[in-house]
Amino acid sequence: MRVKIVVAGALALAACSRADEPGAEEQAALANYVPPFVMSRLDFGGVVERRFRRLDVNNDDRLTLNEMSKRLAPRFDEIDRNKDGAISNEEWSAWMMTRFDGQDINHDGIVTSDERERARELHEADLPTPADEPANAAAPARN
Numbered sequence: 001m002r003v004k005i006v007v008a009g010a011l012a013l014a015a016c017s018r019a020d021e022p023g024a025e026e027q028a029a030l031a032n033y034v035p036p037f038v039m040s041r042l043d044f045g046g047v048v049e050r051r052f053r054r055l056d057v058n059n060d061d062r063l064t065l066n067e068m069s070k071r072l073a074p075r076f077d078e079i080d081r082n083k084d085g086a087i088s089n090e091e092w093s094a095w096m097m098t099r100f101d102g103q104d105i106n107h108d109g110i111v112t113s114d115e116r117e118r119a120r121e122l123h124e125a126d127l128p129t130p131a132d133e134p135a136n137a138a139a140p141a142r143n
């Protein structure tokens with residue numbers, strides 16, 4: 001009996017709050033909405049280049065360990081293929097494209113959210129997404 005009352009009360013409360021805040025549910029749905037991720041190898045090349053520029057704080061065309069993000073720092077030695085203590089644009093692109101290809105499970109040159117998810121399950125990946133790279137990152141800072 002008590003259980004029934006509690007359930008009825010919860011339902012009434014839910015109905016009530018829904019009435020108080022119309023659209024709250026839709027707002028929550030929007031907030032949790034993740035657009036399907038589709039990126040071509042070509043687009044990814046642009047993301048890779050922009051990311052390199054953004055990471056290269058002192059603009060010397062090399063990424064040093066202190067310019068790496070926390071997520072990338074543990075990979076530094078792996079990316080720095082010739083072990084000269086700096087990551088060149090070439091080394092960066094090679095590594096990033098290898099990661100892209102690793103996620104492109106069906107090798108059609110496009111990584112979809114589905115492939116990304118599956119690749120993530122296989123190995124922890126940190127491929128940058130368009131969300132990581134604001135659209136205005138490519139635009140000049142000022143004109």
Ligand SMILES: [Ca+2]
Nearest residue numbers: 056060062063
């Ligand atoms: Ca640098």
Ligand SMILES: [Ca+2]
Nearest residue numbers: 080084086087
């Ligand atoms: Ca190097």
